[in-house]
Amino acid sequence: MNNSASGFPNDPGIPISGSMGLDYKWQNGWLAGVAVTEGYVNPTFSLGGGYTQNQASLNLYTGYRDHQWWGNLIASAGWLHDTSDRQVPIGITIQPNNGTTNGYDLSLAGEFGYEFHMPILIGHGDKAAFAHGPVVGLILQQARIDGFTESGSFTSLSFADQIRNSKVSVLGYQANLDWGSWDSFAQVAWDHEFDRLDRMVTASLTTTTAPSYSMPAVVLGRDWATATVGTQLKINASWSGLASFTAQLGQQYVTNYGGLVGLNYAFGQEPTSPIVYKN
Secondary structure (H helix, E strand, C coil): ECCCCCCEEEEEEEECEEEEEEEEECCCEEEEEEEEEEEECCEECCCEEEEEEEEEEEEEEEEEEEECCEEEEEEEEEEEEEEEEEEEECCCEEEEEEEEEEEEEEEEEEEEECCCEEEEEEEECEEEEEEEEEEEEEEEEEEEEECCECECCCEEEECEEEEEEEEEEEEEEEEEECCCCCCEEEEEEEEEEECCCCCEEEEEEECCCCCEEEEEEECCCCEEEEEEEEEECCCCCCCEEEEEEEEEECCEEECCEEEEEEEEEEECCCCCCCCCCCC
């Protein structure tokens, strides 16, 4: 959900996506896998209309654990298809403006950390494994939307290509409680954007000859906090389920929160905790 800056319309939306993947874990602590993801979001404009974005992506990931040290790396390539419906009130009329375009989304995310392990007693002599420690990460991303021309009315515009680069650092702390069939976790992190924020959007009129003009895109905050809580249930030796909730707090003009539900099947071994990352 995006809370608008002054002069920009609201565009709240609920993205929905699903993933399916396969990974393999070696006895030396390495894990590698591949997953495909299909996503969809349909935000609406406060003045009417909205846009639809469909994304299909291929994700490659690897992770490593050596006693108390751990790390993971995820590379993702996504293909975007956007359809827009921008409505402009002119007097007592509503002028429709429709367009369609494509794009891509490339990202590379890595995290590593260290865990302090300590056994604890719960209830009637039951034992649980408790681990906690710092997390450091970096997320690199480039998203591009191809230029497109609207049609439908005299208010239609032609937009140039748009590119957004992002370099976000992650510094946080996480905790994990492994108690019987339950494996619960929580993480809080401070995120900082290093890339430029002064991106411009260039448009041209389609019904008359005139120079193109540029306006600044919404400038979001450089710093924000992210909190994630979740649990994994080991159903049996092969099946496990996962549920988590994530909230992004404190970023200028943005309110972002979401949930994840997953199911994991391990061939011939105990299921492993999945790699969970932010996009």
